[in-house]
Amino acid sequence: MVRLTEIKLPLDHSEDAIASAILKKLQIAPADLLSYSIFKRSYDARKKEAIVLVYIVDVETTQEKSLLQRFKKDPHIIPTPDMSYRMVAQAPDNLASRPIVIGTGPCGMFAGLLLAQMGFRPILLERGKAVRDRTVDTFAFWKKKDELNPESNAQFGEGGAGTFSDGKLYSQVKDSNHYGRKVLTELVQSGASPEILYINKPHIGTFKLVGIVQSIRARIEALGGEIRFQSRVEDLHIEAGQVQGVTLASGEYIASSHIVLAVGHSARDTFQMLFDRGVYIEAKPFSIGFRVEHPQTLIDRCRFGDRSGHKLLGAADYKLVHHCQNGRSVYSFCMCPGGLVVAAASEPGRLVTNGMSQYSRNERNANSAIVVGITPDDYPGHPLAGIALQRRLEERAFELGGGTYDAPGQLVGDFLADRPSNTLGTVQPSYTPGVQLGDLSLSLPDYAIAAIREALPAFDKQINGFAMPDAVLTGVETRTSSPIRIKRKEDYQSLNTKGLYPAGEGAGYAGGILSAGIDGIKVAEAVALNILQ
Ligand SMILES: Cc1cc2nc3c(=O)[nH]c(=O)nc-3n(C[C@H](O)[C@H](O)[C@H](O)COP(=O)(O)OP(=O)(O)OC[C@H]3O[C@@H](n4cnc5c(N)ncnc54)[C@H](O)[C@@H]3O)c2cc1C
Known part of the structure; x- marks a missing residue:
């Protein structure tokens, strides 16, 4: 495949204008253009009177080799990069201990989904309610029909902080491994419109997000993962600098030596608990x-x-x-x-x-x-x-x-x-x-x-x-991003607490839905590789 960038067309261009532009740019005959797909569509509105659409397209052509040779000095005609995602690990059949993921915001959900896809059967713990019940509580509060529920609101509950949002899906994080593409692809497989894959600044919108979140949950469960709601983690057990497990608000203890901490920026009580337990935290x-x-x-x-x-x-x-x-x-x-x-x-x-x-x-x-x-x-x-x-x-x-x-x-x-x-x-x-x-x-x-x-x-x-x-x-x-960073090492584990993987916005490693999802994938990979070591 050949990727062409910077194809500019008027806002009201005809249906065949893209194909014509491709033929013109590549100087090939119509018979040599086998197919094309739009990789990205944006607009340039700097001149209001002449707004143009700007396309990046991937072209299948009989002339691929010769074209890439002929245009090798043209930065707008390149081989289509391989952006497909490959799992880094596969869990053994005799998995000794299941990883825990605390929080089911975009970071925890993607960490959980990836761990499940790699066969690690994660246990996801969420302090809030399942998204439908959470929606009832949050909307009742907004309409003054009910009090604020401190465990079920715009910040807490299945889907995390971004569930009732615009669902903007763009970020400025460096992403040389194309994890962002993996996040968008999974969202489409969970019910988002395929247009999020090619629109420059995609967004999902609140009501659609609710259904998508439920679908991701179902996929994690189908792969052997488990999601527990109203399960606030109240304590973290650490021995000789290594995590051992968590205690829930109910008093239940769950052991694990690999714990992803994806609690978002509003888990102030949890931050205090982590600080009291000696986990390294700094202000940001x-x-x-x-x-x-x-x-x-x-x-x-x-x-x-x-x-x-x-x-x-x-x-x-x-x-x-x-x-x-x-x-x-x-x-x-x-x-x-x-x-x-x-x-x-x-x-x-x-x-x-x-x-x-x-x-x-x-x-x-x-x-x-x-x-x-x-x-x-x-x-x-x-x-x-x-x-x-x-x-x-x-x-x-x-x-x-x-x-x-x-x-x-x-x-x-x-x-x-x-x-x-x-x-x-x-x-x-x-x-x-x-x-x-x-x-x-x-x-x-x-x-x-x-x-x-x-x-x-x-x-x-x-x-x-x-x-x-x-x-x-x-x-x-006041909650534009986390006021703290729970610092981690290159292997994604906390600076001073082995087996604890601070992740997402709350730990200071993401600043939106997409970057939190990307961080969830990175951390899931780190957990998987560390378990297999
Ligand atoms: C109203 C609103 C609109 C937004 N709009 C956008 C937008 O359009 N685009 C965008 O990119 N970003 C948006 N954001 C920001 C975005 O939602 C966050 O950046 C993102 O959700 C962070 O993901 P996360 O998984 O790191 O944390 P969160 O989404 O905050 O998820 C953390 C989860 O952990 C759970 N939790 C916390 N403590 C515990 C505990 N002790 N035990 C168990 N569970 C716990 C919480 O209940 C929560 O579900 C918006 C945020 C809000 C509030």
Whole structure:
């Protein structure tokens, strides 16, 4: 197969335009083009009046050898790389002890799936409920029909933190082994649309994710794995620097000398337990800020002009960065086109926001987190000090929202003018349970407020209307990534605890669904190879 990159075609190109472009580029006769498949489709919208689709295609041709020779100096015509995944190990029939995976977020699920595919029959332990029951609890909380359930919410339960999300599936991690392709392929086999394999910035959307998560569970079980819900790991047993097993909240002890720790960034009680048991943990940078909501039409117009609404473009996204005079950087994070701001709390009396979308991305508002990078210099002294800061900010937000999980909010115009808001304008916030307008400058440290105040007008220069007075801010965003890193060695085991494999976002090794899934695969391989040693 021959891979051709940079095939640019107009947005409304005809069906046979790709084949014609291939023939033209390769200078071959139609009979020599046996077939082609689209490897990637993106768009270039830098010129709004002339948006183009950009394709990477894999071509099957009778002329492969001669073409690769003829175009050997052309970086846009190369042999199609082999991206298929091969298992690194196979479990023996007499497997002495089954590996444990703590957590069933994307990291734990992919670690579990890979271990199951290699025959290691993993035991997955999840503190929350199965995804359908979890959905009932979470949606009841959002609709004020039930209290926050600290074990079953937007963070905890089958599928992990990203289950009620936009399901964006892209990441910037280096991936020379094509693990990302393996993650996407498994998601398609579990019910995701095959388009996630070739669209440049794919997303799945909340309701589809629920079904996919169930399907991955069924596949792990069919391969001999076991998934236990409402099974919070409360203690880790370590002897002479080697893990021996875990104790669950029920008191049950499960022995294993290979334990994947994929607990996500919100497992604060678990981090404390690990720290108390002497597992090496250090503080790491993360970010804090607000969600901002604009009309999606404003973002679409700015990015796509007259082509807004085109079905191949979908709802527009954005990515913004501003380096401030006080040395801080402010950036947009987890942008959800046509989405909703959601209550992502997992601890009573503490409030935190996040964003999600359905596959259709057709809600009226665009939202993203506008956050300021902070480092351990801002919370010095203790490896878990970042968690203490998160908690203080989340408690403050809870109070400012009126103590009912309504989020504190403010209009952008008022925030910039340093006056409290008391009435909404044209933008209706989407956060449920509800929004209490007031003064968000009370919710974050002064340096963060100053940085966001400087960044919003700067963002307005990139997206005309970004600082529109009626845009709504809701607070607070504190869980952009883990405030700790549970350091591991090159063999993926903890720096000082053999047999413990810190993984995914909570351990500081991933920052989204795709990268967490990739990390799960890497760790599963390490576990398998170490068991076989
Ligand atoms: C609302 C929302 C929207 C998001 N949107 C996106 C998006 O569109 N795209 C994207 O890439 N990322 C998104 N993210 C981030 C993404 O979800 C995370 O990066 C990802 O889920 C991290 O995966 P993980 O497996 O490392 O941890 P998690 O997904 O957090 O999973 C950890 C799991 O461990 C369980 N657990 C914790 N402690 C214990 C214990 N002691 N015992 C047993 N089980 C335990 C938890 O219940 C949880 O299920 C979003 C997050 C949220 C909250």
